[in-house]
Amino acid sequence: MAAVRRWRPWALVVLLVLLAVLPWGVSAYIVGVLTVAYYFAVYAMSWDLLFGFAGEVNFGPTFLIGLGAYAASLLDIHRWPVPLCVLVGAAAAVVGGAALAVPALRLRGPYFGLVTLVAVLVLQQVIVIFAGITGGEIGLSVPDVLAVDANPNYWYALAFMVASGGILVTLSRSPVGLILQASGQDATETAALGFNVAKHKVAAFCVSAFFSGLSGAMVVFYEGTVSVGSVIDLALGVQVIIAAVLGGRRTIYGAALGAIFLILANELLRPLGQLNTFVVAAVALIVILFFPNGFMGILGRAGERS
Amino acid sequence: MLALQILIDGFAISALYGLGAIGFTLIFGVSGVLNLSHGGIMVIAAIAAWAIAGDLHAGTYIGSAAGVLIGLIAALVTYGLVVRPIQRSRAIPRDETEIFVLTGTLLWGIMIQEAVAYFFTDNPVTVVPLISGVATIGGVRVPYNEIMIAAICWSVIGLLWLLVNRTRAGRALLAASINPRGLTLLGFELSSIYLLVWTIYGVLAGLAGVLLATFLGAGSANIGQLTASAFSIVVLGGLGSVSGSLLAAYVVGYLETLTAYLVAPTLRTIPSLLLLVIVVYLRPQGLLGRR
Numbered sequence: 001m002a003a004v005r006r007w008r009p010w011a012l013v014v015l016l017v018l019l020a021v022l023p024w025g026v027s028a029y030i031v032g033v034l035t036v037a038y039y040f041a042v043y044a045m046s047w048d049l050l051f052g053f054a055g056e057v058n059f060g061p062t063f064l065i066g067l068g069a070y071a072a073s074l075l076d077i078h079r080w081p082v083p084l085c086v087l088v089g090a091a092a093a094v095v096g097g098a099a100l101a102v103p104a105l106r107l108r109g110p111y112f113g114l115v116t117l118v119a120v121l122v123l124q125q126v127i128v129i130f131a132g133i134t135g136g137e138i139g140l141s142v143p144d145v146l147a148v149d150a151n152p153n154y155w156y157a158l159a160f161m162v163a164s165g166g167i168l169v170t171l172s173r174s175p176v177g178l179i180l181q182a183s184g185q186d187a188t189e190t191a192a193l194g195f196n197v198a199k200h201k202v203a204a205f206c207v208s209a210f211f212s213g214l215s216g217a218m219v220v221f222y223e224g225t226v227s228v229g230s231v232i233d234l235a236l237g238v239q240v241i242i243a244a245v246l247g248g249r250r251t252i253y254g255a256a257l258g259a260i261f262l263i264l265a266n267e268l269l270r271p272l273g274q275l276n277t278f279v280v281a282a283v284a285l286i287v288i289l290f291f292p293n294g295f296m297g298i299l300g301r302a303g304e305r306s
Numbered sequence: 307m308l309a310l311q312i313l314i315d316g317f318a319i320s321a322l323y324g325l326g327a328i329g330f331t332l333i334f335g336v337s338g339v340l341n342l343s344h345g346g347i348m349v350i351a352a353i354a355a356w357a358i359a360g361d362l363h364a365g366t367y368i369g370s371a372a373g374v375l376i377g378l379i380a381a382l383v384t385y386g387l388v389v390r391p392i393q394r395s396r397a398i399p400r401d402e403t404e405i406f407v408l409t410g411t412l413l414w415g416i417m418i419q420e421a422v423a424y425f426f427t428d429n430p431v432t433v434v435p436l437i438s439g440v441a442t443i444g445g446v447r448v449p450y451n452e453i454m455i456a457a458i459c460w461s462v463i464g465l466l467w468l469l470v471n472r473t474r475a476g477r478a479l480l481a482a483s484i485n486p487r488g489l490t491l492l493g494f495e496l497s498s499i500y501l502l503v504w505t506i507y508g509v510l511a512g513l514a515g516v517l518l519a520t521f522l523g524a525g526s527a528n529i530g531q532l533t534a535s536a537f538s539i540v541v542l543g544g545l546g547s548v549s550g551s552l553l554a555a556y557v558v559g560y561l562e563t564l565t566a567y568l569v570a571p572t573l574r575t576i577p578s579l580l581l582l583v584i585v586v587y588l589r590p591q592g593l594l595g596r597r
Contacts, residue, residue, distance in 0.1 A: 051405070057405050057408070103587055104587075106590075107586070107590045111541070111586060111590045113408075114537070114538075114541050114586060115583070115586050115587075117534075117537075118538070118579060118582055118583050118586070119583075121534070121575075121579055122579055122580070122583065125573075125575070125576050125579065129573070129576075185401070234530060234534075235530075238412060238416070241409060241412075242409065242412075242413065245405075245406075245409050274420065274423060274424045275420065275424055277416065277420045278416075278417050278420035278421055278424065281413045281414075281416040281417045281420065282413075282417055284413050285388070285410060285413040285414060285417070288392075288406060288409060288410055288413070289388075289391050289392065289395070289410065291397075292395060292397045292398045292406060293397070
C-alpha cells in the first residue's frame, strides 16, 4: 500500500490515458481480451473488498455475478431498456446477496464460506431446473448488446472498471473501510469500541454484491449471451479468488492487476493447449507460496529497495 | 423390491462416501486444514490403478494396491509441497493461514485435474472389480463388487477406530485435535502427528478413489464434484467429527439414491444440497460437531 501511495498520481493518469488510447495501437483481438479482463477485474476487486477488508471469505462470487447476469438478461428478453436491465441486475445481486449475508454472517470462518459455496451450487441447479425460462445448461442469448464494434465495448469496460475501482478504493480508505478492516481482524474488540460489526459487514457484502452484479450484467450485454458456464460456474469463482489473492489481497488495485494478469496469461499460454490452465495454476501457486502478498507485495518491496 | 434395492445401493454408495470423507474430516480435526485437492488425490489413485492394471498388464489386484499406494504418495506430496510450506511461512499471518491453505490446495487440485486430463484425457476410467459376479438378495440383483465395497469400507473404518482409540499414536492424534498445545507440552512432536494423519488420509483417499473407479468410474472431470461432495458431507456431519461424517455420508447417500430412484436421476444432488443449507443455517456446527 505504501508503495502505491508513493506512486505519483500522474503515473496513474498516464497509465489510464495509455489504456484509453490502446485500441488504436493493437489488434482487435487484444482489445477483446482486455475487455473481458476489465470486467473480470471488477469481480476480483469486489471480492477483495469483502475478503481483504471485511475478512470474510466468499466462495460464491459467482452467485452474485450470476444473479446480476441472469436478472439482466431475463428482463432484456422482455424488451426492457439496457441501462435499466443492468441496474435491476445489480439490484437483484444486492437483494440476493443481502438475503444470503444477513443469516450467513452469524457464522464464522469456513462455515460462511461454505454457505456461499452452496449458494452457487443451488443457483446453478435452479437455473437448470427452470430451463424453460432460463435456457438451462445451454443458456440464453439476449437481443441487445452494448455496442457492435470492439473499440466502444473496450471503452465501456475500461470506464466501468476505473469507476468501480475508484469507488471501491475510496470506500476501502474511508473510515468505513477502516472499521471493516478492524472488524475483519478482531470483531470482538471492534464491537467493544462501539461499532456495529454486523451492519458494516452486511453493508460490505451489499457493496460487493452491487459491483459483482453490475459487472455480471454488463458482461451479458458485451457477450450477447449468458450461460451457467460463463457467469455461475464454480471454476469462474475460483478464478476470481485466485486473481485477488495473486494480485495482493487488501489492496483493491492488486485484485484488478491479478485479474488482468490471469486473463492475459490464459491467452498468451493458449499455444500450450490443454496445459495452459496447469501452467497458470502453477504460477499462481508459486506466487502464493513465495510471495503471499502477491504482485502488490512484490511491487512494494521493489519500491522500498529503490 | 424397490425399497430393498434402494436400501442396498444406498448402503454401498454411502459407505464409499463415508470412506472418502473421513480422511478429509480427520485432517481438518487434527491440523485445521481443509484440503481442496481431495478429489484430485482420489482420482490420481483411481487413474493409477486403471493404468497399472490395464496398460502395464499387472492385473487388477496389483493395480488396485498400486493405486492406493500412489494415492498415499499424492497425499504426502500435497502435504510436503503445498500445505506445510504455507503453514510454516513467516510471511503469511497466522489468522490468514486458512485461506492460503484453501487457495493453495485449490490451485494444486486444478493442477492435478489438468495434468490428469492431459495425460489420460478427461474420460472417466473404470477399474475392473476385484471380484466379479452377481448375487441375488431377496430378489434384488447385487454385484459382488458392491458388497465387497461396503465390506472393505466398513473394515477400514473399524481399523481406523481401533487405531485412534486403542493405540498410543492414535490417542496422540485424538489429543492433537482437542488441544495441540497441551500435546506439545507433553513432549509430542506435532509435525510427526501431522505426518501420521496425512498418511492415514492418503490411504483412505486412495482406497476410496480406487473403489469408486470399480463402482461408478472416475476421471478428471469428476474432481471438483468429488471435492465438493466430501466437503459438504463433512460440514453436514460437523467439521472434524468422524462419526458425524459417517452419519452425514449415510444421510447424503440415501437421500441421493432415493431421489435418483423415486424422482429423477438428474436431480439427485438437490435434496442433499438443500438439507446442507438448512443445517448450516440452523446448526452451523453440523449434526455432530463439537463447536
